[in-house]
Amino acid sequence: MKSEFEQRRAPRKRASSPMPVIDVMSEGVVGQLGNLSATGLMLLVGNAPRSGVVQQVAFTLPDTQHREHRVEIGIQEQWHEPAASAGQYWAGYRIVAASEDDVRAIDEWIGPPAD
Numbered sequence: 001m002k003s004e005f006e007q008r009r010a011p012r013k014r015a016s017s018p019m020p021v022i023d024v025m026s027e028g029v030v031g032q033l034g035n036l037s038a039t040g041l042m043l044l045v046g047n048a049p050r051s052g053v054v055q056q057v058a059f060t061l062p063d064t065q066h067r068e069h070r071v072e073i074g075i076q077e078q079w080h081e082p083a084a085s086a087g088q089y090w091a092g093y094r095i096v097a098a099s100e101d102d103v104r105a106i107d108e109w110i111g112p113p114a115d
Helices: 004-008 100-110
Strands: 012-014 020-023 029-037 040-045 054-062 068-082 089-098
Touching (some): 012 100, 040 068
Antiparallel strands (some): 020 054, 029 040, 040 089, 054 068, 068 089
8 A cells, every 4th residue: 555655646647628617416517627647637627625624626638549538536635725826726746546447547547648
């Protein structure tokens, strides 16, 4: 089992274009994807999330054939801090639940680790 430190060191990929992240229950936009790893993600959000909050969210990732894959995962807030823009926050989340298909789509989108 990996330590918490090693999980934070998982390879991450930044979103190069706007990628809205939706709350599955309310269908409202939670924020924009900042980056994604196999173990977590960072979002740019409009309101500071509650510490430790657990949410079910969805977003779309392109696959290698440029088809869209809807990823639906459970996440838990780990930290947040004000962003440079007033009224926005960076928030880090740990992935707590994901299907095998969604894990595969995330791994494929991130790509192989850089050497």
